[in-house]
Structure formats: C-alpha cells, structure tokens
Amino acid sequence: MMEGLLSEIYEKVKVGERISREEGIKLFHSNDLLTIAEIANLVRQRLNGNNVYYIINLHINYTNVCQNKCSFCAYSRDEGANGAFTLTIDQIMEKAAGCRQMGVREIHIVGGLNPKLPFEYYLEMLKRLHLAFPEICLQAFTAVEIYHIAQTANLGIEEVLTQLKEVGLSSIPGGGAEVFSSRVRNQICPKKIDGRTWLKVMETAHNLRIKSNATMLYGHIETIEERVDHLLALRELQDKTKGFKSFIPLPYHPTNTELGGEGTTGYEDLKTLAISRILLDNFAHIKAFWIMLGIKLAQISLSFGVDDLDGTVFEEKIAHSAGAQTPQALTVQQIKRLIIETGRLPVERDTLYNLY
Numbered sequence: 001m002m003e004g005l006l007s008e009i010y011e012k013v014k015v016g017e018r019i020s021r022e023e024g025i026k027l028f029h030s031n032d033l034l035t036i037a038e039i040a041n042l043v044r045q046r047l048n049g050n051n052v053y054y055i056i057n058l059h060i061n062y063t064n065v066c067q068n069k070c071s072f073c074a075y076s077r078d079e080g081a082n083g084a085f086t087l088t089i090d091q092i093m094e095k096a097a098g099c100r101q102m103g104v105r106e107i108h109i110v111g112g113l114n115p116k117l118p119f120e121y122y123l124e125m126l127k128r129l130h131l132a133f134p135e136i137c138l139q140a141f142t143a144v145e146i147y148h149i150a151q152t153a154n155l156g157i158e159e160v161l162t163q164l165k166e167v168g169l170s171s172i173p174g175g176g177a178e179v180f181s182s183r184v185r186n187q188i189c190p191k192k193i194d195g196r197t198w199l200k201v202m203e204t205a206h207n208l209r210i211k212s213n214a215t216m217l218y219g220h221i222e223t224i225e226e227r228v229d230h231l232l233a234l235r236e237l238q239d240k241t242k243g244f245k246s247f248i249p250l251p252y253h254p255t256n257t258e259l260g261g262e263g264t265t266g267y268e269d270l271k272t273l274a275i276s277r278i279l280l281d282n283f284a285h286i287k288a289f290w291i292m293l294g295i296k297l298a299q300i301s302l303s304f305g306v307d308d309l310d311g312t313v314f315e316e317k318i319a320h321s322a323g324a325q326t327p328q329a330l331t332v333q334q335i336k337r338l339i340i341e342t343g344r345l346p347v348e349r350d351t352l353y354n355l356y
C-alpha cells in the first residue's frame with residue numbers, strides 16, 4: 001500500500017507532471033524505497049525504454065598536483081610531494097596508444113589544478129589526441145579545470161572553451177559540482193569555484209554547443225534540502241540550455257581524506273539515484289558510476305531509475321585514491337552480463353549518445 005504523499009507523487013509523475021522542491025524533500029524523508037524506485041522507473045521507462053547504455057572508455061588523469069586542497073579529496077598532492085605526478089604530452093599519448101585496438105570510443109580526461117601548466121599544455125594534449133584518434137570523443141576538463149585554465153591564461157571562459165573545441169574537445173565531464181550550497185562549499189572546498197560559477201561555465205559551454213554531464217557528490221556534510229536545491233539548480237539550467245547529457249550522483253568515499261567521517265550506505269545510494277531520476281525530469285540519462293558505487297549496487301540501481309552504467313573505465317585513479325574497492329576496469333562482456341541479467345538491453349554508445 002503506497003503512502004498518501006507517495007501516491008500523489010506517483011500520479012503526478014505518471015502523467016508527466018514535474019514535482020516540487022517540497023515533494024523532493026519528502027521523498028528523501030520517506031523510507032518506502034521500493035515505491036520511490038517504482039516512481040523513478042516510470043521516468044526511466046518513458047525516456048529510455050528497455051535500454052541500458054555503456055561506453056568503452058579510457059580515463060586519463062594527467063596530474064594530481066592541485067592548489068585547491070578540498071578536504072574530501074584523497075587524490076591531490078602538493079608539487080614535489082611523495083606520489084605527485086604530472087604527465088607529459090608524450091606520456092599521455094603512450095597511455096592512449098592502445099585505444100583503437102581496445103575499441104575505445106571516449107577518452108575521459110580530468111586532473112588537478114596545477115598552476116604550472118600553461119594553456120598550451122591543454123591545447124597540445126587535445127590537439128595531438130584528436131589528430132591521432134579523430135574518431136574518438138575527447139571528454140575533457142571539468143568546469144573547475146576550465147575556470148582554472150582561463151585564470152592561468154588570463155582569458156575568458158568562452159575564449160578558452162572555443163579554443164579547446166577547435167582542437168578537439170567534444171564534451172565536458174560533470175565533476176567539480178559537489179553540492180552547490182555555499183555553506184557546504186565553504187567547509188569542504190573553500191578554494192573551489194562557487195556553485196554559481198560552475199553553472200556559468202556549463203551554460204557558456206552549452207551555448208557554444210559543447211555538451212556536458214553533471215554530478216553531485218553526496219553523503220558528507222550536506223543536508224537533504226541542500227541536495228534537493230542542487231538538483232533543482234541543475235534542472236533549471238537544463239530547461240534553459242538542454243546541454244546536459246547525463247546526471248551522475250557520486251557517493252562520498254572518506255578513506256584517506258582530511259574530511260573523514262563515514263561513507264554512504266547502499267540504501268542511501270539507491271534512494272539518491274532514484275530521487276535524482278524523478279526530480280531531473282529533463283535529463284535524458286541517470287548514470288551509475290560503478291567505480292564509486294560498487295559493481296553489485298550499480299547493477300541493482302538499474303531497478304532504481306538508472307539507465308547508464310558508464311563504461312570500461314580503463315585506468316581510473318581518483319576514486320581509487322579515496323578507497324574505492326572496485327577493479328580498475330570492467331570488460332564489455334562483464335558490463336553486458338550485468339545488464340542482461342536484469343532483463344534489459346545493453347546498448348553501446350559514444351560520449352554524445354550516438355548508438356552502436
């Protein structure tokens with residue numbers, strides 16, 4: 001038997017009506033997880049039918065030197081510290097060398113904010129990768145990195161994005177969004193661009209016809225209301241630009257971080273994925289990043305509104321620095337098996353959701 005409020009939300013979502021902030025908050029306070037899943041699946045089914053998308057992709061983390069020192073981050077290092085690294089462009093090319101043989105359709109590139117790297121480094125990286133692999137999408141540099149590159153180069157965001165696009169940038173990853181609330185950011189990432197600037201970078205990219213993803217790092221110090229407000233800010237920008245492809249909720253991993261505390265639970269992860277699916281009615285895709293969720297939970301999330309399992313993710317470093325216990329890559333066979341077992345259809349895609 002459905003709770004009164006949830007049955008009202010169910011009826012609304014069934015006829016394609018948008019739910020409000022208050023309803024989003026109430027969903028988070030409900031413990032009727034299976035009904036929340038049922039509502040999320042109405043949206044998922046409407047947008048994606050039986051399809052579950054995956055991509056063969058390679059992650060390249062070009063540097064872990066970062067000036068920001070976010071307290072939830074286990075990845076960044078000071079320049080010269082033990083374990084600090086910055087790849088040369090030749091080293092990046094070496095990492096990408098086997099791409100074609102592996103059938104890679106996307107190279108996903110993110111790194112720290114290394115003040116020593118000039119704009120030319122980023123341009124050359126994309127230019128050489130694009131020349132070597134013109135058929136592979138380059139999804140590179142979060143909004144936080146784009147802003148940092150612009151500051152270092154003393155250029156505007158639009159100019160930086162235009163030049164990066166000219167040398168091969170296909171799309172922007174969704175990282176660095178964390179939770180937009182300034183209360184939260186002041187505590188966990190005071191040096192990072194604020195939520196409004198993150199959204200502005202994305203809006204500028206979308207206006208230049210550069211698509212992007214969006215994320216939310218949850219399960220640290222944020223309140224339910226702050227989570228919902230984050231989702232609504234994304235929904236509002238998406239109404240305006242339609243430039244977001246997918247939304248990826250990222251559970252906080254405390255291992256090796258200054259912030260510490262406890263990690264999220266499976267219950268909270270599934271609930272957050274499902275409510276994201278319900279609130280973000282204008283996002284085509286909700287993605288479970290199996291690297292951070294764990295493979296088994298990512299598979300179960302397909303019954304909680306998720307329609308995308310990301311990909312093979314060869315070489316991921318950032319989540320593993322924070323204690324992610326998952327392997328560093330899955331094979332296509334493994335991903336397909338996860339999907340087929342749930343009765344859904346595995347569909348290979350590229351960065352821009354062209355299907356294969």
Ligand code: SF4
Nearest residue numbers: 066068069070073076
């Ligand atoms: S989360 Fe990103 S910006 Fe923050 S310290 Fe880590 S690498 Fe730097």
